[in-house]
Amino acid sequence: MSDARSPALQTQGLVKRFGGIVATNDVNLTIERGARHALIGPNGAGKTTLVNLLTGVLTPTAGSILLEGQDITRLPAHRRAGRGLMRTFQINQLFGTLTPLETISLVIAQRESDGARWWRPLDASAERRDEAAALLERLHLGDVLQRETAVLPYGKRRLLEIAVALAGRPRVLLLDEPVAGVPAGESREILDTLAALPADVTVVLIEHDMDLVFRFATRMSVLVNGAVFVEGEPDAIARDTRVRDVYLGQAHV
């Protein structure tokens, strides 16, 4: 019973404790449909823990998570992905011996089997290859379709992570530091890709690179010590002296 007016993603009183550490402290977050929502905050603020709670890698100590109005708090990670909540695939989980074309074709085949289509086109594999090639072309991977993933430059492998997530046709996409570790010369293609993500996909971005965050986000939540410290539009966040204090010496907010 998904409600068309409910937010894409919502947390209510979300708490995660690790022993004595409160990594997530009563987080009430609302991510609107189609948003470009950034989660920022200093190291140790609880950003990755929050993504792990949202995707089902971790179980919350208390609170709930709603995807398009439906409670998913107790759904295992793969069932959340099946409902369209996806995060970028981690690089070391990509198959190094496969090419990008083979990797994306596999993801599409997986998506189709999940969808329980009762019919198959005569040549499903050719159709998948065409879809995979078109997606890879859009993600600046057209020139390396047939190269082994293991030999690709780091920036290209990070683009492939995003391609894997997009091939699953996400409704909500969580990106945890997509340009971390990418050399400056290779980050341009990732920025272009993020700017060109489908408008109907809701995107939650965690990123340290403030230039990227401020160029991309339409809404921001600042986490500090596991809690939402401030939330608002990028302009207001940039002017907020409390946010500046939190980041002093860390980033140029």
Ligand SMILES: Nc1ncnc2c1ncn2[C@@H]1O[C@H](COP(=O)(O)OP(=O)(O)O)[C@@H](O)[C@H]1O
């Ligand atoms: N598995 C874990 N066990 C114990 N403490 C953890 C674990 N994961 C994260 N923490 C702690 O929770 C806090 C938030 O960490 P994290 O979510 O990684 O922050 P961020 O991604 O914002 O840097 C930190 O104090 C960190 O040490």
Ligand SMILES: [Mg+2]
């Ligand atoms: Mg982190």
